[in-house]
Amino acid sequence: MTTLPPPRLGAPLSAREVDVLDGIARGRTYAQIAADLGLSTDTVATHARRLMAKLGARDRGHAVGTGFRLGLLGDRSAVRPGRWAA
Numbered sequence: 001m002t003t004l005p006p007p008r009l010g011a012p013l014s015a016r017e018v019d020v021l022d023g024i025a026r027g028r029t030y031a032q033i034a035a036d037l038g039l040s041t042d043t044v045a046t047h048a049r050r051l052m053a054k055l056g057a058r059d060r061g062h063a064v065g066t067g068f069r070l071g072l073l074g075d076r077s078a079v080r081p082g083r084w085a086a
Contacts, residue, residue, distance in 0.1 A: 007053040017051040018072055020044055025064045025073050 023033035057063035067073040
């Protein structure tokens with residue numbers, strides 16, 4: 001297992017972290033996000049912890065609100081049609 005450096009507040013989110021944040025914003029569980037992205041649930045949880053640290057978020061809801069305020073979330077259907085369809 002590789003030890004990663006601690007995330008820095010204000011550091012940019014990786015594309016995968018934005019994917020996980022998008023799944024959280026859509027109300028998906030970590031297991032559902034993992035299945036959607038082809039990752040393990042533990043990997044999704046790691047991405048979630050890191051993105052919350054980078055955003056300075058205290059919980060999932062705070063992370064989603066911050067993501068919308070920063071323009072990280074929104075209508076991305078033009079970029080990835082059909083993604084996260086219910």
